[in-house]
Amino acid sequence: MTVSSSATAQPPLNVLSIQSWVSYGHVGNAAAVFPLQRLGIEVWAIHTVQFSNHTGYGAWTGAVFPPEQIAELVDGIEARGTLGSCAGVLSGYMGSGGTVAAVVEAVRRVREANAGALYCCDPVMGDVGRGVFVRPELPELIAAQALTAADILTPNQFELELLSGREVRTLQDALEAAHSLRERLHAGGPRIVVVTSLVREDAPEDQIETLAVTDTGAWLCRTPLLPLDPPRNGTGDTIAALFFGHYLQRRDVATALSLSMSALYGLLKQTHEAGSREILLVAAQEEFGQPSQVFDAEKIA
Numbered sequence: 001m002t003v004s005s006s007a008t009a010q011p012p013l014n015v016l017s018i019q020s021w022v023s024y025g026h027v028g029n030a031a032a033v034f035p036l037q038r039l040g041i042e043v044w045a046i047h048t049v050q051f052s053n054h055t056g057y058g059a060w061t062g063a064v065f066p067p068e069q070i071a072e073l074v075d076g077i078e079a080r081g082t083l084g085s086c087a088g089v090l091s092g093y094m095g096s097g098g099t100v101a102a103v104v105e106a107v108r109r110v111r112e113a114n115a116g117a118l119y120c121c122d123p124v125m126g127d128v129g130r131g132v133f134v135r136p137e138l139p140e141l142i143a144a145q146a147l148t149a150a151d152i153l154t155p156n157q158f159e160l161e162l163l164s165g166r167e168v169r170t171l172q173d174a175l176e177a178a179h180s181l182r183e184r185l186h187a188g189g190p191r192i193v194v195v196t197s198l199v200r201e202d203a204p205e206d207q208i209e210t211l212a213v214t215d216t217g218a219w220l221c222r223t224p225l226l227p228l229d230p231p232r233n234g235t236g237d238t239i240a241a242l243f244f245g246h247y248l249q250r251r252d253v254a255t256a257l258s259l260s261m262s263a264l265y266g267l268l269k270q271t272h273e274a275g276s277r278e279i280l281l282v283a284a285q286e287e288f289g290q291p292s293q294v295f296d297a298e299k300i301a
Contacts, residue, residue, distance in 0.1 A: 151189030
């Protein structure tokens with residue numbers, strides 16, 4: 001079959017990803033860039049830190065980059081005349097108030113160049129069992145600045161409770177908390193909240209869920225809960241990137257949720273079977289575009 005030139009001339013989507021970077025292992029941009037690239041998306045990565053490894057090991061080397069560097073790098077991209085072709089901005093861990101402000105300013109500049117660009121904020125602040133692991137002032141700054149700029153928000157269950165001020169024990173609790181956050185997201189955007197690592201009292205045993213809530217409904221995707229102890233770092237960064245990538249390509253929440261959750265399960269299954277402390281991002285790369293096992297997203301509201 002001959003492929004027409006028009007079919008091959010479509011430019012790739014471009015995403016600006018502002019996150020941490022580690023030399024060993026996969027968290028931050030080291031967990032997000034490669035899955036997006038495997039989906040055929042060009043990634044313009046800006047690193048907020050350069051560490052030897054993630055901080056879950058208790059010791060690391062490297063440096064935190066000044067927030068001003070984010071603006072300088074955006075300046076350089078803009079000088080290439082390409083900022084208007086950026087389809088979206090993805091952010092993760094923000095280590096300081098200055099970084100929060102710099103990310104939000106980068107989003108403003110991208111939207112100024114391309115009004116249709118979307119911002120996906122992964123509000124990395126804490127987790128069940130660990131509590132808040134960022135500076136005490138950051139949750140309030142993220143809520144006041146990044147949250148209101150975001151089109152898509154991808155909190156885990158702990159972050160959902162922290163940002164909404166609501167306890168989440170049931171599916172109804174999660175829906176109400178997610179809707180309360182949706183009301184605070186960027187006006188005019190799709191206002192999507194994706195709640196990862198949802199574990200509730202009224203769910204089937206030995207399952208883990210991700211909930212996506214929009215103005216047109218809510219979808220739930222459920223996969224088996226793998227006995228990963230300790231929980232692997234970087235899974236939240238990976239699912240945020242995969243969901244954002246699939247949504248940018250398809251503009252369909254249910255499909256993006258199903259494909260991203262299925263890919264994450266395949267990645268974690270390989271990681272568990274290998275007994276690896278780090279997620280096997282490269283070994284499991286075929287999962288990102290074509291998951292070996294697909295878990296459907298069920299519309300629940």
